Amino acid sequence: MCRHLAYLGEPVPLADLLLNPGHSLLCQSWAPRDMRGGGTVNADGFGIGWYTGSSAEPALLRRAVPMWTDTALPRLATEVSSGGVLAAVRSATVGMPVVETAAAPFARGPWLFSHNGVVRGWPSSVVPLASTLPVESLLTMDAPTDSALLWALLRHRLDAGDKPADAVSSLVLAVEAAAPGSRLNLLLTDGHTVVGTAWTHALWVRRSPEGVAVASEPYDDHPSWREVPDRHLVVTTSSTVDITPIGEP
Numbered sequence: 001m002c003r004h005l006a007y008l009g010e011p012v013p014l015a016d017l018l019l020n021p022g023h024s025l026l027c028q029s030w031a032p033r034d035m036r037g038g039g040t041v042n043a044d045g046f047g048i049g050w051y052t053g054s055s056a057e058p059a060l061l062r063r064a065v066p067m068w069t070d071t072a073l074p075r076l077a078t079e080v081s082s083g084g085v086l087a088a089v090r091s092a093t094v095g096m097p098v099v100e101t102a103a104a105p106f107a108r109g110p111w112l113f114s115h116n117g118v119v120r121g122w123p124s125s126v127v128p129l130a131s132t133l134p135v136e137s138l139l140t141m142d143a144p145t146d147s148a149l150l151w152a153l154l155r156h157r158l159d160a161g162d163k164p165a166d167a168v169s170s171l172v173l174a175v176e177a178a179a180p181g182s183r184l185n186l187l188l189t190d191g192h193t194v195v196g197t198a199w200t201h202a203l204w205v206r207r208s209p210e211g212v213a214v215a216s217e218p219y220d221d222h223p224s225w226r227e228v229p230d231r232h233l234v235v236t237t238s239s240t241v242d243i244t245p246i247g248e249p
């Protein structure tokens with residue numbers, strides 16, 4: 001399963017989040033510690049979205065190659081700092097295309113989205129859910145993958161005015177009902193708040209004086225890493241962390 005992380009806080013060089021820590025996302029691309037449900041490396045692409053302060057819309061870099069092969073990345077990640085980041089490395093689910101547009105994060109307007117996991121019974125299990133979408137949403141999906149469909153379904157909820165935490169929770173419950181046993185670790189951010197889910201896969205949160213990080217695996221040995229319990233929602237700002245069960249009033 002892919003690995004992803006989100007950070008909100010003081011601006012830091014992207015390299016300090018993604019490349020330099022002892023168990024950075026870069027390390028997790030070739031030596032992840034906690035792959036579940038298949039896959040050994042995350043070499044089918046990577047993506048980084050970051051907020052610059054000059055625009056509500058994030059910058060986005062996606063590639064269909066392993067993170068370690070991008071020779072421009074070390075310098076870029078050292079020069080660029082941000083206080084809002086969502087990044088991912090991808091291990092494509094069998095049968096899904098390895099293309100740049102299938103790599104998370106997915107972006108639209110102020111939003112960045114990532115999915116770590118798999119939708120069981122793809123695609124037939126989720127045809128009833130997909131058929132609730134406007135045809136245009138299906139025709140403009142980033143890629144023919146489960147993650148891109150989840151993003152289209154989530155956008156539909158956000159466009160309808162659902163609060164981000166409600167939109168994410170209701171999406172997880174709807175997909176679980178249609179495709180039981182799916183792995184649905186999601187991250188959604190607008191650069192001010194991160195909404196994440198732990199749904200049959202690991203998720204960790206780390207609060208430090210500089211900010212808050214949410215990640216599939218702890219990327220360093222900071223003592224404040226705390227595991228998000230399974231089937232829970234985590235909502236963070238740059239200084240707060242709120243963890244609640246999904247599907248309980």
Ligand code: GLN
Binds near residue numbers: 039092096102
């Ligand atoms: N199923 C998604 C894809 O193929 C995510 C893969 C993963 O988490 N390993 O892109």
